[in-house]
Every structure is written in C-alpha cells, then in structure tokens.
Amino acid sequence: MAERPSAAAIRALRAEHPKSRARDFAALNGITEAELVAAHVGAQVIVIDPDPERLIPLVRDLGDVLALTRNESCVHERVGTYTEFHGGPHAQMVLGPEIDLRIFPAHWVHGFALAQADADGTVKRSIQIFDAAGDAIHKIHLRAESHVPAFDALVAALRRSEQSDTLTLVPRAPVEPAKADPAKAEALRTEWDQMTDTHQFLRMVRKLKMNRLGAYRVVGAPKARALVSDAVTRLLFAASDDKVPVMVFVGNMGCIQIHAGPVDRIVPMGPWINVLDPRFDMHLRTDHIAEVWAVTKPTRTGDAISVEAFDAQGGLILQIFGHRKDTSGDAWDRLVAALPALEEVSA
Template sequence: MEQVLMAPQDIRAAYAQKTGQRDRDFAESLGLSEGQLVAAFAGQGVTRLNHGLDGLFGQLAGLGEVMALTRNPSCVIEKIGRYDNYHSGQHAAMVLTEEIDLRMFPTQWRHVFAVERETEAGLCRSLQVFDAAGDAVHKIILRDGSDLGHWGTLVRTLAAEDQSQTMAVAPRKPAEAPKANADKADDLRHEWAKMTDTHQFLRLTSKLKMNRLGAYRIAGEPLARAVDPAAVTGLFEQVRDQQIEVMIFVGNRGCIEIHGGPVRNLQQMGPWFNVLDPGFNLHLRSDHIAEVWAVDKPTQRGPAISVEAFDADGALILQIFGRRTGEADHRPAWDALVAALPGPAGTGAA
C-alpha cells in the first residue's frame, strides 16, 4: 500500500484554495487519489461508513429520490430514481428498477463515505464509494426531495469505528491490453456462434486466454466489425432522430450503470459530448475514443447487436445495445443503424 504524502490538514488547506477543478482532477494535481482527498475531511463533514453492500443497500430505499452516478476516465452516467429491488451476491449484486439499474462487484467497494459539503447551490449530501486505489466506484447524490431524516439515520447506523483522515491506497491497476490468441481464432468463432446469452462471452474469451477487445480484433465479420471512432456521436444523433430506445452501459471495475430508454437532448461542450435529458445525463469524452466495434452476439432472444467504444489503452468506455420492452422492440431499427456505420477512415469499409 502507498501511504499519503500530504498531511490531512495540508490537503484541506489546499482544497480551500481550489477553483473550478473537479475533485478527481484536483486530487491528482496534489499526487493523491480522490478517495484520499475525501478521507482528509473525516470528522469535518465527512463520515466513514461500513462498506458492506448488504448493510448499505438495505438503507438506501429510505432516501427516496436520489441521483446515481458511475464513471470511468472517459464517460460519466447519471440517473435519477430510487434504490430498490436490491439483489445481494458475493461476487455480483444488482439494483433493478426502471430508473436505476446497477451491477455491483463487492470486492471493489473498499471505502464508503457520507459527505456533506457546502457548494454554491447549498449543502450537498452524497455517499461516495472508492476502490483500493482510491478511485471512485459509485456515488449517490441526494436531491431536494430526498429524505434528510433518513439520511441522518443512515449515517449514524452505518458509521464505522475508524474515522481516520488518511487512506492507504494500492497502485491503480492499468487497463488490460488487448489479448488475442490467433491460434484459437477458429475455436473462438465456433464457440461464439453457439452462445445463447451475452454473459457467456467473457467466460468464452477467458477460456481461450483472450479478452474482449483482443477477441473482437480476430473474430472477423459478421461477429465483429471495426467502426470509425468518429461515428459514435453521429450514432447518438440518429438514435435521437429516429426515436430508438437503447441500453447504454457505462462502468468501471466495481460498478456498471445502465440507461434504458431514448436519448433526446444532445450537446457538445468542449471535449465533452453530452446527453442532457430529464432523469438521465451522459458525459462522454469523445476525443478519448480510439477504437469502436460493432458486435453481434447470439442469444435465445435473437442477436444482440452492440456498439462498443474503447480508449487508447484498450479500456472499455461504453456499450450501446438496441432495447426491447413490453411495448416495442427497437432492436431492428437499431440493428439497421449499426449495419450502416462506416468503417475506420481509410479502410473503405461500409
């Protein structure tokens, strides 16, 4: 474990002079993780909480309407709703509601804080979860209608004995580079074609000593087709214009958050491409997208066609699928959009 190089009081003094930077960026400017920055305020608007998922998620429904936020270095997803319908699991847990749809991986939930902080908009209350490196896994941000009485009960009930202002962190794990095994390409294609569920894919690649991006690079069409990275923002515009509902997956090693529905209000702000809809925001660094694949995975309900974006290190930024609901199946229109996406510049692909 790496130790904190700055004393908590020095971190707080530096933070008092902060202007405009996001907490993550400011922490990195000090050589800290965001989790270490938050920990420095323990006892001063910040309370360390016991980090067991079952205890935490047993309390969340009582907060009422909140914002759920999950991010990776290139994309942020924010959904407004209630935390309900929690499903516990040792290796993976879930929240399944119409508004908030999460997959959580408990081993990555290493530090949890209740944070109360004065902002220009008033007192902001949030629950913030960090992994062993001090990187944010998930955040829950209270809204005007949230139950503040229950917030107080939650903080008192889950407060940890340890309220130290320092956090020892492990080195951040780099993204896994694309890993393929050309000698197993035929086996990959054969087993891929036999899949009946998308969740079987990662087990298949692991068995063949590959990973997601490495497998895409050698699978070939019609299983995986390279797409022009610049086409992603245009794809969002076509989804909006054709009123196609989609499933958008954004995550990190500890949490995946999912939006199911339409996208409407699209705006480019500097390097960020944004979806700014009621109840759903997405913020995408489109300039981070280095590689995009259109992927076809067979399932018992028909082919699952996705568009998946990766950064220059091979890390997955987001995945987009067509959505089927009880009222409508948007997948045929989505599949046609994906089929028309251009290949990488200079390849001549359709």
C-alpha cells in the same frame, strides 16, 4: 506507493482552490479523490461501511436521488430510486426501473457520507464509494426532494468507529491490453456461434486465453465490425433523431450503471459528447476513444447487437445496445448497420 501528502496539507491546498471540481483538484495535486474526501473527515464527512449489502437497502429510503458511475472517459448519471436489490458474495444487482446497477462488492473498499455546506449555506449530501486505490466506484447524490432523515439514519447505522482522515491505498491495477490469439480464430468463431446468452461471452474468451477487445480483433465481421472513431457520436444523434430507445452501459471495476430508454438532447461541447435529458445525463470524452466495434452475439431470443468503445490502453469505455422492451429491435439494428466501418484496424 510514494509518500502521500498529509490530510492537513490536503486541506490547506483545498482551501486555496475551493471551487475546482474534486476530481480535477485531486489529479492536479497528485492525490486520489478518496484521499481528498478522507482529509475532510469530521463534522461534514463521515467514514461509513461501504458493504453494498448493508448500504443499498438503506439507500432505497432516500427516495429520488442521482446515481453516478464513471470511468476515466465517461460519466453516467441517472435519477431514480434504488429498488429491487439482489445481494451475493461476488456480484450484486439493483434492478429498479430507473436505477439499474451491476455491483462487484470486492471493489467497494472506502465509503463516506458527506454533508457539506456551500458558501450560501446550502447543504449538499452524498454517499461516495472508492476502491482500494482511491478511485471513485459509485456516488449517490441527494436531490431537493430526497428524504434527509433517511440519510441521517443511514449514517447512524453505517458509521464506523474509527474516523480517520488518512487512507491506506494500494497501487492502481493497470488496464489489461487487448489479448488476441489469431491461431484460435476458427475455435473462437465456432464457440461464438454456439452462445445462447451474452453472459457466456467473457467465460468463452477467457477459456481461449483472450479478452474482450482481443476477441473482437480476431473474430472478424460480421460478428465484430470495426467502426469509425466518431461512431458513438453518430449513433447517439441517430437514436435521438429516430426516437430509438437504447441501453447505455458505463462502468468500472466495481460498478456498471445502465440507462434504458430514449436519449433526446445530444450536445457536443469541445471534446465531450453529452446526453442532457431530464433524468439521464452522460458525458463522454470522444478524444479518449481509440477503437469502436459493432458486435453481434447470438442469444436464445435473437442477436444482441452492441456498439462498444475502447480507449488507447484497451479499456472498455461504454457499451450501447438497443432497448427491446415494448419495441422492435429492427430500428436499432438499422442504426448500427448504417454506421461506417473502419477499413483497416492495426492489431
């Protein structure tokens, strides 16, 4: 990587632009968001152990907080309490009724606890986790009702002995583009029909030397149906209008965050389509969407039908499923079936 600006230089730049959003400021100045946070290590920023097996059980004691997971194109924010943590060496889960996460701990590399005072003296507390390249993996923002003594106890328990304002970063891994093998189309369709659980899908396509988007392009309708580019916006409005509950999955390499329930207030703002509900917000850059697919996968309990959006590099932006708990899946299936198909997709 090119030589990075010093922590002092970052602080000086930030002092000149204190009100710009951290992510925007970092991008504008050619640094990562993690470097911006690390540059302020001291009284208001503490380096902590990011290991989720140590961190997440302590987060539960904070009570109601805002969980935030994002990628380049979509931000997913959910209010709730972290409960039902399940650890593991490669994958971990939080399975609470509101905070629902899939965690991949190898990417939880840099951790910070922030307690930063605004100009009016209000202290904003958060826990922020970044990957080895300095990109945000997961953030936890305390709310007015959160338990501050539990935050202080968390910081004391996880504080690292070395409190450096400089990070060692690695180059960001490129997004894997679509990998497709049309010669294996029949083998893909045969194995697709034999699935009994959606978790078998990625293993199946890897065995065939493809990936998610490549397999969708090859398998064909009705298993995977290409949709118009504004299909996600249409779907959100329809789910709101018809009161159809959904499951919204947004993630990155280190964390997937899930909302299960209704989406009510859908608000377009420039290139963004937003869900602005009391305990769930989502902000999606519709101009980043290059492909949308309606996908049907067989399971033991019936078909799992999703709508999935990808960016121009082939990266997965989000997935939306029907939320079948305590409700029939028929309404969701009708919403997806009504979405217009894209007549031609160039491979």
